[in-house]
Amino acid sequence: MELIAALTVFVLAAFVGFEMINKVPPTLHTPLMSGSNAISGVTLVGAILVAGTGAGTAATILGFMAVVFATINVVGGFMVTDRMLEMFKKNDR
Amino acid sequence: MSTELLAFAYLVAVALFVLGIKRLSSPATARSGNRLSAIAMLIAVGATLVDASVISYQAIGAGLVVGGVVGVIAAQRVAMTAMPELVAGFNGLGGGASALVAASAFLANSDQAIVPSAALSASVLVGGITFTGSLIALFKLSGKIKGAPVHYPGQKIGDTALGLIAIGLAVAFTISPSPETFWGLSGLALLLGVLRVLPIGGGDMPVVIAFLNSLSGVAASMAGFALGSSVLIIAGAIVGASGLILTGIMVRAMNRTLLGVLAGGFGGTSNGAVTSEKPVRRTTAEDLAPVLAYARSVVIVPGYGLAVAHAQHVMRELADQLESRGVQVRYAIHPVAGRMPGHMNVLLAEADVSYDLLVDMDDINGEFVRTDVALVVGANDVVNPAAREDVDSPIYGMPILNVDHAATVVVIKRSLSPGFAGIDNPLFYMDNTLMMFGDAKQAVGELVSEVKEARYRPSVTLPPPRSGGGWEADGGGSLSELRVSRCKGRPSSLV
Numbered sequence: 001m002e003l004i005a006a007l008t009v010f011v012l013a014a015f016v017g018f019e020m021i022n023k024v025p026p027t028l029h030t031p032l033m034s035g036s037n038a039i040s041g042v043t044l045v046g047a048i049l050v051a052g053t054g055a056g057t058a059a060t061i062l063g064f065m066a067v068v069f070a071t072i073n074v075v076g077g078f079m080v081t082d083r084m085l086e087m088f089k090k091n092d093r
Numbered sequence: 094m095s096t097e098l099l100a101f102a103y104l105v106a107v108a109l110f111v112l113g114i115k116r117l118s119s120p121a122t123a124r125s126g127n128r129l130s131a132i133a134m135l136i137a138v139g140a141t142l143v144d145a146s147v148i149s150y151q152a153i154g155a156g157l158v159v160g161g162v163v164g165v166i167a168a169q170r171v172a173m174t175a176m177p178e179l180v181a182g183f184n185g186l187g188g189g190a191s192a193l194v195a196a197s198a199f200l201a202n203s204d205q206a207i208v209p210s211a212a213l214s215a216s217v218l219v220g221g222i223t224f225t226g227s228l229i230a231l232f233k234l235s236g237k238i239k240g241a242p243v244h245y246p247g248q249k250i251g252d253t254a255l256g257l258i259a260i261g262l263a264v265a266f267t268i269s270p271s272p273e274t275f276w277g278l279s280g281l282a283l284l285l286g287v288l289r290v291l292p293i294g295g296g297d298m299p300v301v302i303a304f305l306n307s308l309s310g311v312a313a314s315m316a317g318f319a320l321g322s323s324v325l326i327i328a329g330a331i332v333g334a335s336g337l338i339l340t341g342i343m344v345r346a347m348n349r350t351l352l353g354v355l356a357g358g359f360g361g362t363s364n365g366a367v368t369s370e371k372p373v374r375r376t377t378a379e380d381l382a383p384v385l386a387y388a389r390s391v392v393i394v395p396g397y398g399l400a401v402a403h404a405q406h407v408m409r410e411l412a413d414q415l416e417s418r419g420v421q422v423r424y425a426i427h428p429v430a431g432r433m434p435g436h437m438n439v440l441l442a443e444a445d446v447s448y449d450l451l452v453d454m455d456d457i458n459g460e461f462v463r464t465d466v467a468l469v470v471g472a473n474d475v476v477n478p479a480a481r482e483d484v485d486s487p488i489y490g491m492p493i494l495n496v497d498h499a500a501t502v503v504v505i506k507r508s509l510s511p512g513f514a515g516i517d518n519p520l521f522y523m524d525n526t527l528m529m530f531g532d533a534k535q536a537v538g539e540l541v542s543e544v545k546e547a548r549y550r551p552s553v554t555l556p557p558p559r560s561g562g563g564w565e566a567d568g569g570g571s572l573s574e575l576r577v578s579r580c581k582g583r584p585s586s587l588v
Contacts, residue, residue, distance in 0.1 A: 010327075018337075046325055049146065087442040088120045091447035
């Protein structure tokens, strides 16, 4: 990808992030944090790419570790967020 | 799969991430939002697995299985009180993964063009700092290393020098990539993470976690630049922005600056000058129960002490009791209640407290003047009026919950010991404050059973708002009335 195109995407995405997160009420800040944390595990995509290209043992080992780390981040992050959000209930009275 | 189809799959994933986060802005839709994000991740990962450049699957398969199992176990076993540790740990792993991606990409192709080189060095630098910094934060939060700031001699100069060297190495690597500069930079990043978080006090960890959350996003984004992957760039940038906003919220709520927090040294220290000779008014569950039971509105102010004592469930029982008697009960939540942003809301949700009863500081502060009883349980600094009135106080300017505006303030606390900041709290000595000393769970438990039996009104006249001293006894009542009025009117037992 061309640098300037990538930078444009980066800057626009950051603005989208700011706009969206600013509207999240404090009640949901912990789930927001663990949920967005899980999304940052998207680096798993990069980890799969480097672990699967068969570019030598050292690179593959580092890639394997990256896949493990990122998968824990992704799977654990989404699951624990779901566990928290499941508890948020409005009691009708 | 063709490149176009792959790009389209990533686009769908990005759109779902955005929709997912958008739905996180309301408790009613948050759960589906989180699931939408998870589906987006599944699409992104699935698309990557069929990418033509992926030719061997052993390492990937093994990594997915190992990581998946660990992730599931961690997510299911963690106690809600330990959520900050878990998030810190996940942050660290995310940052570490980005650094490893950069390292692996470097090994695979050490002859990089200039753009990927700059991105690789940024990714390994930010990712490395996030990894070790989060681990130190995790150890501090779980008490494995002490929360107090840890310094080495000449730290300011030393850290600045190391930071400058790191930037120098990153620039050098960008201009002419070499293994020496790359691995030097990696090691330095790991070292910097440790050195930068160690001097930060345990009380500032919420800010640190939020900031590291932001960095883990930035690291992912940088890895995206290195690999030319738009899904990484976009998702990473969104997380980076969200972490930064949360950091700003926390910093403001604690009356600090981000630079001040990162410079370290605050917290874990006490000026030790708190000798309380001033009289306080004590109360007991028996005396307090009628006051609560016949109030019109009660605002509960939970602090982390409530969660430490595992008193959330019994607190909700008390609230249920009061509500069944027609008392309006709400919870006032300070932005830094708990140990991370929004932590108290999760802890109360776990105890089945309806989320519409949890009121944010800005919304509840105007309500205290119309509140009969403010019940403070396990909170201290966030209700300290000195933050509002005493210019000399170290916490002056910190936004607080104005519980002192309520007609009566009840503080349930183990002792008069100062809070985390080591600052005495004038609230405890005010005329309209009643202190109930004891373990939060036990004290609230006693209140539950006493409220069940409360049959006598504390007084026929309810207090006018902000009268300053609660209501006066009208005399000549039953024994139980007398006891209550004694406790409410003139202090009978001064400590």
